[in-house]
Ligand code: VGL
């Protein structure tokens with residue numbers, strides 16, 4: 674059992690990020706047994722759920738003439754445009770059936786505002802609007818985070834970097850993560866995480 678000040682943060686293990694899903698990450702579901710095995714070790718367990726309204730501004734389909742994986746300029750910066758995914762209430766948005774969902778102490782939803790995306794579990798993509806997770810973890814006495822889930826180079830990396838920036842001791846367990854890897858985004862994310870003081874554990 675880990676110390677009481679350690680939390681496991683399980684990022685976006687949802688049907689749409691697993692094989693057959695709208696934004697499938699290669700072998701995304703392969704991490705589920707590892708996560709299930711890890712869950713009982715932690716006294717604090719938080720899951721995140723990407724949770725977009727239909728017509729969300731991160732969807733290519735919301736931008737005339739744009740295709741998925743192109744980018745758009747948003748008021749808060751450049752945004753990658755995605756296939757429609759994790760629409761609130763859809764099967765694709767559900768946490769994967771094989772994941773031991775009942776173990777979650779809290780499930781935090783993000784990306785629910787139409788005009789802004791939220792990769793990080795802590796802040797929306799303007800990097801300033803909080804999700805509330807920091808307060809939850811601090812009031813539970815958490816100081817150390819282990820992050821697992823999907824996708825390494827987007828939601829896991831953003832969450833890890835923000836967690837480190839907030840002063841948490843952050844480890845990403847890479848074996849229990851999978852990446853989208855667009856044009857070298859995995860290498861870039863790994864370098865950014867290291868620079869932010871995140872520990873990358875194989
Ligand atoms: C994610 C792209 C769009 C993720 C979420 O969970 O990494 N990536 N929405």
Ligand code: ZN
Nearest residue numbers: 723758759784
């Ligand atoms: Zn999303």
